[in-house]
Amino acid sequence: xxxxxxxxxxxxxxxxxxxxxxxxxxxxxxxxxxxxxxxxxxxxxxxxxxxxxxxxxxxxxxxxxxxxxxxxxxxxxxxxxxxxxxxxxxxxxxxxxxxxxxxxxx
Amino acid sequence: xxxxxxxxxxxxxxxxxxxxxxxxxxxxxxxxxxxxxxxxxxxxxxxxxxxxxxxxxxxxxxxxxxxxxxxxxxxxxxxxxxxxxxxxxxxxxxxxxxxxxxxxxx
Numbered sequence: 024x025x026x027x028x029x030x031x032x033x034x035x036x037x038x039x040x041x042x043x044x045x046x047x048x049x050x051x052x053x054x055x056x057x058x059x060x061x062x063x064x065x066x067x068x069x070x071x072x073x074x075x076x077x078x079x080x081x082x083x084x085x086x087x088x089x090x091x092x093x094x095x096x097x098x099x100x101x102x103x104x105x106x107x108x109x110x111x112x113x114x115x116x117x118x119x120x121x122x123x124x125x126x127x128x129x
Numbered sequence: 130x131x132x133x134x135x136x137x138x139x140x141x142x143x144x145x146x147x148x149x150x151x152x153x154x155x156x157x158x159x160x161x162x163x164x165x166x167x168x169x170x171x172x173x174x175x176x177x178x179x180x181x182x183x184x185x186x187x188x189x190x191x192x193x194x195x196x197x198x199x200x201x202x203x204x205x206x207x208x209x210x211x212x213x214x215x216x217x218x219x220x221x222x223x224x225x226x227x228x229x230x231x232x233x234x235x
Binding site: 026079084 | 234
C-alpha cells in the first residue's frame, strides 16, 4: 500500500503501462505511463464510474465525443464524469507522461 | 473541476493550507501545502473514512499511534485506513511540501 510513483517507471513500451496503486470496492487509483500513445485503440472510453485525472509529468490531450479537446500539462487535473465518452488523443513522444487516475463510483 | 495543482501555491502561511479540488458524496480530493507545520495542533487525526496520500513536492513525516513513523519524500504514497490515528509529525521548513489527499468512504 506504499510506494513511490516516480520510481520503477517502465522503459519505452509499445503500449501504455497501467499500474494499480490501490483498489477496493470504493476506489481504484492507478498510474498510467504514456509516451506517444493514444488510447483506446478504437472507439471511446465509456466508463461506468467517475474519473479524476492528474498529469504528474509530461503532456497529453483528451478528446471528448462532444468535440472538446483538453490539453493537459504537468500539474493539470480534470474530472471526467461516468459515461462521458473520451479518449487520450495525444501524448508527448519525446518524454514520458505520467498520469494519476482516480476512479470512484458515480 | 479543472485546474493546475502546482499553480496558485500559497505564500508561507502560519498554518497548513487546504484546497478542495473535488468533493461529492463518494470522494474528497484536496491539496495540502505545508512548510514546517505539523498537524493537528493537538491529539490525532481520527477519520471516519479512508485516505490515500501522495507527496507531490517536498518532504514530510506521518506518525501513527502505534509508534510507526513514515518518512515521505517526493512521489511517495501511503494508504491510511479509517480510524488509524495519525498526525503529520514533521514537514520541511525550508521548502513547501505539497500533498495530494484522496478521502473516500470505508
